[in-house]
Amino acid sequence: MEQNIWQQKWVIGNWKMNGQLQDNNALVHKLRSLPEHNNVCIGISPPTVYLLQVHQAVQIVLKNKIFTCAQDVSRFAEKGAYTGEVSAEMMKDVGVDIVLIGHSERSLYFNEKNDVQRQKIENVLKVGLIPLLCVGESLKEREDGREKEAVAYQLSVFKGLKTQNFAVAYEPVWAIGTGKVATKEQIADMHQFIYDEILSLCGNDANIRVLYGGSVNDKNAAEIFSVPHVDGALVGGASLKYDSFTAIINAAQSAE
Numbered sequence: 267m268e269q270n271i272w273q274q275k276w277v278i279g280n281w282k283m284n285g286q287l288q289d290n291n292a293l294v295h296k297l298r299s300l301p302e303h304n305n306v307c308i309g310i311s312p313p314t315v316y317l318l319q320v321h322q323a324v325q326i327v328l329k330n331k332i333f334t335c336a337q338d339v340s341r342f343a344e345k346g347a348y349t350g351e352v353s354a355e356m357m358k359d360v361g362v363d364i365v366l367i368g369h370s371e372r373s374l375y376f377n378e379k380n381d382v383q384r385q386k387i388e389n390v391l392k393v394g395l396i397p398l399l400c401v402g403e404s405l406k407e408r409e410d411g412r413e414k415e416a417v418a419y420q421l422s423v424f425k426g427l428k429t430q431n432f433a434v435a436y437e438p439v440w441a442i443g444t445g446k447v448a449t450k451e452q453i454a455d456m457h458q459f460i461y462d463e464i465l466s467l468c469g470n471d472a473n474i475r476v477l478y479g480g481s482v483n484d485k486n487a488a489e490i491f492s493v494p495h496v497d498g499a500l501v502g503g504a505s506l507k508y509d510s511f512t513a514i515i516n517a518a519q520s521a522e
């Protein structure tokens with residue numbers, strides 16, 4: 267029976283700008299032989315150029331559905347003269363299920379702000395895909411005690427949206443790729459805050475998944491998944507190695 271992904275733990279591997287045809291095939295091929303993980307929604311987010319390859323490769327799954335996730339999408343909804351852009355409709359056409367929006371690396375290197383993220387979310391929803399909004403404070407914001415203010419501002423892109431499904435990844439910027447993980451208390455506090463914010467913005471019948479991201483690995487995953495309101499993980503570096511990624515998936519499967 268198809269599981270309800272809004273009740274599962276999500277483990278999504280964000281490959282960022284990594285991968286090659288042959289390596290991708292090898293990794294997905296191994297993932298296909300994982301035993302059944304009925305508590306976990308597994309996703310892979312390769313660079314755009316490899317989305318179709320990954321989507322086709324994950325069609326032949328043995329026990330688990332594996333979701334294809336895009337790392338970004340165009341803010342332009344309609345096809346046309348936007349050189350270099352890929353629309354949400356095209357993503358859907360090649361089999362994408364979930365689209366990451368507003369990763370902090372998009373803000374850092376491409377100066378992407380709330381208005382653009384809002385357009386992207388709307389485009390993704392319009393074609394029936396799931397947006398996964400990434401939020402998180404900088405080190406300076408945390409040190410100044412403004413982490414919730416920063417995250418609340420980022421979450422405000424959801425205001426008034428016509429959807430009942432909210433997927434968010436809380437990724438403190440200072441924990442991404444640094445080996446520094448937020449403490450259990452910091453994660454619990456922020457995940458509770460994100461739940462509360464979404465409920466106050468959008469009403470009580472929302473489906474919500476809040477993933478933690480930032481240096482998640484095979485050693486710390488079980489502890490992170492034990493934190494209340496942690497509905498999964500957005501995994502960067504550790505998702506490129508089969509053993510680490512599957513250990514994280516196993517930890518999600520075993521979590522309460």
Ligand SMILES: O=C[C@H](O)COP(=O)(O)O
Pocket residue numbers: 280437441442443444445479480481482500501502503504
């Ligand atoms: O999208 C994933 C996050 O940026 C976390 O990356 P990381 O696991 O390499 O720290």
